[in-house]
Structures are given as structure tokens and as C-alpha cells.
Amino acid sequence: MARRQSIIQFKLRAGESLINIDDYRRAARRRLPQMVWTYVDGGAEDLVALRGNRSAFSEWAVRASVLKGYGEPDLSTTVAGVPLSLPVLLSPTGFTGLSYWKGDVAAARAAERAGTRYALSSASSWTIEEVAGATREDHFFQLYPSGTSAEVASAMERAWNTGYRVLIVTVDTSTRGSREGERRKGMGMPPVLTPWRVVEGAFHPKWAFDFMVHQRIAAPALSSLGKIRQTGGMGRAVEAIEEMERVMQPTLNWGDVEWMRERWKGPMFIKGIMDPADAVHAADVGMDGVIVSNHGGRQLDHAQASIAALPAVVDAVGDRVEVLVDGGFRRGTDILKALALGARAVMIGRPYIYGLAVHGEEGVVEVVDILRDELKRALTLTGVRSAQEVDRSHLVPRHGVAQSGRG
Numbered sequence: 001m002a003r004r005q006s007i008i009q010f011k012l013r014a015g016e017s018l019i020n021i022d023d024y025r026r027a028a029r030r031r032l033p034q035m036v037w038t039y040v041d042g043g044a045e046d047l048v049a050l051r052g053n054r055s056a057f058s059e060w061a062v063r064a065s066v067l068k069g070y071g072e073p074d075l076s077t078t079v080a081g082v083p084l085s086l087p088v089l090l091s092p093t094g095f096t097g098l099s100y101w102k103g104d105v106a107a108a109r110a111a112e113r114a115g116t117r118y119a120l121s122s123a124s125s126w127t128i129e130e131v132a133g134a135t136r137e138d139h140f141f142q143l144y145p146s147g148t149s150a151e152v153a154s155a156m157e158r159a160w161n162t163g164y165r166v167l168i169v170t171v172d173t174s175t176r177g178s179r180e181g182e183r184r185k186g187m188g189m190p191p192v193l194t195p196w197r198v199v200e201g202a203f204h205p206k207w208a209f210d211f212m213v214h215q216r217i218a219a220p221a222l223s224s225l226g227k228i229r230q231t232g233g234m235g236r237a238v239e240a241i242e243e244m245e246r247v248m249q250p251t252l253n254w255g256d257v258e259w260m261r262e263r264w265k266g267p268m269f270i271k272g273i274m275d276p277a278d279a280v281h282a283a284d285v286g287m288d289g290v291i292v293s294n295h296g297g298r299q300l301d302h303a304q305a306s307i308a309a310l311p312a313v314v315d316a317v318g319d320r321v322e323v324l325v326d327g328g329f330r331r332g333t334d335i336l337k338a339l340a341l342g343a344r345a346v347m348i349g350r351p352y353i354y355g356l357a358v359h360g361e362e363g364v365v366e367v368v369d370i371l372r373d374e375l376k377r378a379l380t381l382t383g384v385r386s387a388q389e390v391d392r393s394h395l396v397p398r399h400g401v402a403q404s405g406r407g
């Protein structure tokens, strides 16, 4: 006889309730020392761009259509020819090992378990070979194309030979954004440790243990550019952060990008496009895609919100290139809005770092699954069959009047 399930569960403590991305954010904040937290969660100067990335979603409301009877919506899509189970990829983030020592390896493995891809940063905590060796699928590689052309060519060659086929070139770092929170908490140049900061780190014993034992802090991918000597622990970390200063690309120009385009045989995307004219230029020089991004509000404060910049970019390039977008995606309805405005897929940065800090690899899968569930629910309630079907007719300005007569 089947056991009857009890209708109410009694527990001494309710435990941590991790229902949405913001819950993971709060839990991650508790688990990380302040120095690391401000690095992960902070933004440039007055945080106007950072906050704008979130608040701009409220400019649109979703127009639902009822009684369609479609059943469960299909979330699948492709980006650069790569099939994905949902239109969400993991953006490149540097120094992931600071939040969880297995950083890039854990994120890449979680991405493939969740049916998507990880974009490995040039400033990763694990090398491109280590990540390739720990995963089955080909992930994407993000390059800061600084240094001599020989160095850039060698980094590209190394990524290609390791099996990376999609190259993302980040171009919104002509100088380093001023993240004042980081500087105040000692993550400036050079990093400043005070007795309190050391004690504060020790208040996070699990983090401190992993930090000391594994020392997965620095950016070995940069060492591929021949810039960072393979020193150990904090020494390597400081060297890597110094190197990040030099990675900034004040003289980078379209000629450099064209030069890279000629050398890279696979699909190539430019990340950090906000101006429709730049998107057209990217298409003209043979890019396969653009990523509309203000670097998560970490570079130019008062930059337009990514979601606000998206429609003009889509209108300018049409079907010539794939348009992705990142910055502030925390809800399924955010993703729905980006798809409706013409993005092929969205990317997330901080949300998966929260997942890493809270539950490691599993935490990243959990975060992606939350977004998957929310997107599925949002599409079902909107009355569409698939993520690819949603279009601008499903959005209305927040205070606008819905047009009638959609087919």
C-alpha cells in the first residue's frame, strides 16, 4: 500500500530559502569576505549604470494573451551554431576562484550540465587547458586583446588548439572603470590588507581555508599571453591584478579587430557594444555576433542600461549578426523582454558567481534552473509557444496603452 504523504512538514528550523536569484545574492554576501564581495557585486563610481541595468526592465510591461492552449513552451535555441537548452549563457568573469576555488572549472561544468555554455575570461583562475580538460563540450573564450600582435596571436592560437571555437573580444575596457567600493575595501592597486581585513577573512573559515589551501585566485589565462610569471598564492594574485591594469586597451581600434577576424577561423563576437553604429561596423568587418553590454555597470558610470540599448542595435543590424545582451538579468521576465526586443539570447555574470559562492558547481546549475523555470512560466503566462516566437508585440511601455489587433 502506498504511504500517505503528510500534508504538513514540521522542522526545527526552516533553513535557507533559496527561491530566486536575489536569495542567492544575499547568501553569497554572507559567505564572502567584504573585499571579495565588493569586487563581485560592485560597480563604477555612483552605481548609476549598475542600478540602471536593473531598473530599465521596468520600462516595459509584458502583454499576455490568454487561452492559447499551447502547453509547455520550448526554450531551446542556438548561439553561433551551438545548440542550447535555454537562451542563457554565462558571461566571462575574471578571478572566479576568489568566490569559489574551483571557479571556472565548476562554472563550465555546470554550464554544460544545464545545457548551455561558459565564456572563459582571459582573467580566469584556471587555465584554458584545465577548463577544456574538465569539460566535454567546447566552451567560448573571451579575450582582452592587449599586448603585442604576437602575444594576441599566440593567445588565439592556444585557445583554438585547445578546442575553443567561439571567440569573444571584449572592447569596453579602454581604461579601468573606477569601482570605488573595491578601492575602499582594499581591492585597489596594490591590494591593501589591514589586520581587520585579515580577521574578517578568518570569519569566513570555509572561504579562508580554500583560499589558503588551493590558492586559485589569479589569472593563469593571462600567463598564456606570457605576462604573468607562475608565482604562487598571493604573489600571483597581486601580479595578476597588476597585469589587469596593463590589459586595458586605450589604443585598441577597428583595425585590430579586423586583424583578429582574419586570423580566427571560428565564430567571433564583440562584447561591449552599446552604439548601433558600432554594431553595424562589427557586422561590416565580418563579426558573427555582438554582445550589447555595459560590463555590468563596472566601467562607464551613467552608461545607458544594456536592455535600453538593445532595440536600436537590433534595428541597426537586422539579421546580419546574432545579438546577445547582458547586464542585470535576474528574472525570467527580464529574459523574456530581451528576447522580445530581438536578442537571440542573454548572458549572466554575477548570478552564477552567487551560485558558485553558495553551492559551488551545483549552485550554478541551481541558478540557471531558477531562470529556466521563471522563463518557462513567463512564456506560458504570456501565451507563446517558444522562446524564439516572442517578439515586440508582447511588450508595451510600462505606462502605455496596449495596441489591439495583433495577429
Ligand SMILES: Cc1cc2nc3c(=O)[nH]c(=O)nc-3n(C[C@H](O)[C@H](O)[C@H](O)COP(=O)(O)O)c2cc1C
Pocket: 039, 040, 041, 053, 091, 092, 093, 094, 121, 122, 123, 142, 170, 271, 293, 294, 295, 296, 297, 298, 326, 327, 328, 329, 347, 348, 349, 350, 351
Ligand atoms: C566580478 C566580475 C568580473 C568580470 N570580469 C570580466 C572579464 O574578465 N571579461 C569580460 O569581458 N567581462 C567581465 N565582466 C563583465 C561580465 O562579463 C558581464 O558583462 C556582466 O557581469 C553582466 O552583468 P551582470 O553581472 O549584471 O549579469 C565581469 C563582471 C564581474 C561581475
